[in-house]
Amino acid sequence: MSFSSPSPFSFSLPLMMVAKKHYCCCEWKWIVLCQLFLATVVCSSHNGNPANDLVDIINKNRTSQKLPQLNDNPGLGCMALQYVELCKGNCTSNGVVNCKPPEDDFTEVFGPNCGVELPTFGTVTGHIVGCQPKYLEPSPAFSHVLVKDSKALSIIRNKSHTEVGVGLVGAHKGSFFWCILFSDGKTNSSFILEDNGEGIKQKKGCFSGSTFPCSSGQRIPVFLNNVLALVLLHISLLQHWYPTW
Secondary structure, X not given: OOOXXXXXXXXXXXXXXXXXXXXXXXXXXXXXXXXXXXXXXXXXXXXXXXXXXHHHHHHHHHHOOOOOOOEEOHHHHHHHHHXXXXXXXXXXXXXXXXXOOXXXXXXXXXXXXXXXXXXXXXXXXXXXXXEEOOOOOHHHHHHHHXXXXXXXXXXXXXXXXXXXXXXXXXXXXXXXXXXXXXXXXXXXXOOOEHHHHOOOOOOOOEEOOOOOOOOOOOHHHHHHHHHHHHHHHHHHHXXXXXXXX
């Protein structure tokens, strides 16, 4: 009488299926985590400083008309931020900034508050300001807040401009303000910030060309809401695919 020994694989098949399911589940976890990490990096890159994005939009608009690009001057950008910081709370119902600081404020208030070296002060050849009850991304802010008519467009495309700076800030429980300043100064010789270009760190808002991260309080919830929405979406899908995840 002969006996056949059980196959070593006969009892391991269910275990293999469980292991495979566990492996797939773990694999999906890593895929989701990687996607969330990538989304966070992309969002933080996009939302880091919208003032820089607006400078890019301005230059693309100019080059589309075969005009030279403007140098992104952080000194001008910081003073643009100072401009709207002073005008917070003066936004009309139709999106007009009802505020006109004296010209002396550029040299006596805005410049010193930014750390602009006085001997490097140039000429501000134009400015555009706008406001909106809520924050808008750079592209709609350019089209619907800052360049709403032919007059503003002509300022953007003025041939005498050589430099540009953008500042934006949100008022507490109020409107959001944008400002663009233009100059005809020479690159790296006008509106120079002290301390090797660092200047004085601003506590609120954003300005173009800054080495500091955007400190606008209203930007953070937008970014966190986007990431939170992605997290909840992925968790919902995982619970549908893998109830035990």
